Amino acid sequence: MIIEGWSHQSFMGLLDLIGNPPLILMATAHSFSFLTLPFNNPENPSYVPVLWTANTDSMTFWQRVTNTIQYLTYYWSFMQTIELEDQVRHAQLDKKYIKRSLRQIFEDDPRTSFMISCDSRITGYVRPVQPKIVEVGPLHLVKPKPLDQKLEAWLNGAAEGVIYFSLGSNMRGSSMGDFRRKAFLKAFARLPAYRVLWKWETDNVMEGQPENVLLRKWMPQQDVLAHPKVKLFMMQGGLQSLQEAYNYGVKVICIPMFGDQDLNCQRVNKIKTGIALEFNDLNEENIYQALKTVLENPVFSENMQYYSALSKDTPMSPMQKSMWWIEYVLRHEGVAHLHSGAADLSLVQYYLLDVIVFCMAILISAGIILYLTIRRILRGLLKISTAIRNENKLKKKIK
Structure with a gap:
């Protein structure tokens, strides 16, 4: 099943009715942000500009602030839209036609599905791209014809x-x-x-x-x-x-x-x-x-x-590249072998927050132990020094 990736998520509801074939999303514009998130593509807003902004991949501090806010806002809005689309489905369709929610399909099926983006590195910025997201732009070019x-x-x-x-x-x-x-x-x-x-x-x-x-x-x-x-x-x-x-x-x-x-x-x-x-x-x-x-x-x-x-300067034309990958998905009944382990991690694990906390705990503990050890040694040395001084004073008095 091949569908447009931009604002056509309702069609994903057909997947459960036609035997759950491999899904290919086609992004006829850029493949940024929420479209690629289910594919576990890293979209770091510190250098990946949000589609609707005039930002580049070199942002000032405030541009990174606004870019991050818009990134989160658009993702939230997109998921809300999917929820509203589901409400329409439930209101207009018999329950026997609804197996899963659109959100479940959107988040689960990218494990085996694929994305074709009509963007290219000439018109877009360099950023990491998962192997099951392939850029094929410019796909629409045709051989020019003579003018009248x-x-x-x-x-x-x-x-x-x-x-x-x-x-x-x-x-x-x-x-x-x-x-x-x-x-x-x-x-x-x-x-x-x-x-x-x-x-x-x-x-x-x-x-x-x-x-x-x-x-x-x-x-x-x-x-x-x-x-x-x-x-x-x-x-x-x-x-x-x-x-x-x-x-x-x-x-x-x-x-x-x-x-x-x-x-x-x-x-x-x-x-x-x-x-x-x-x-x-x-x-x-x-x-x-x-x-x-x-x-x-x-x-x-x-x-x-x-x-x-x-x-x-490409090894094959955009059309040839598109057809090769579509046939590749058909030959292997999906691209589950390209599934990233990032999809199975929680946000805490993905961003290594647990590792950071663990390392920080070790460093802090080591720092506290070192501080207490040094403090105890210094106190001991201070006691010895005080005892020696007192003994010297006593000797002077006896003389």
């Missing part, structure tokens, strides 16, 4: 290159408001040698549209990014769009909106393959300066080419 002749000719006509601007499928560019729309147009007009291909979802005529800007309601994104004239991708920081940018070696300007986009954009900032801009800070000058910086500073081009080469 009109768009191809327009792209080829750009003197310096093309800026591709799309905020993805969830955020409509037409919903950004007049102030920011005009800010983008004015910034683009200040770069006449570049052409701007803008995904704009309405048929309305855009007031003040410069000659170097072309609007289209939909774009074959991978085909556009594969075009050699495309020099910069302005985007919202979605994982799949970022993976496409790295694959085709196109520098980025990120404008995060929601979900994992803050995390993704801060990764871009850290490795300098582009720049992240906050939506609330967007104005003509900020947009223009970001465009100029990323387009003209060679550091961004060099870094993007480096990470683009890394993203493609």
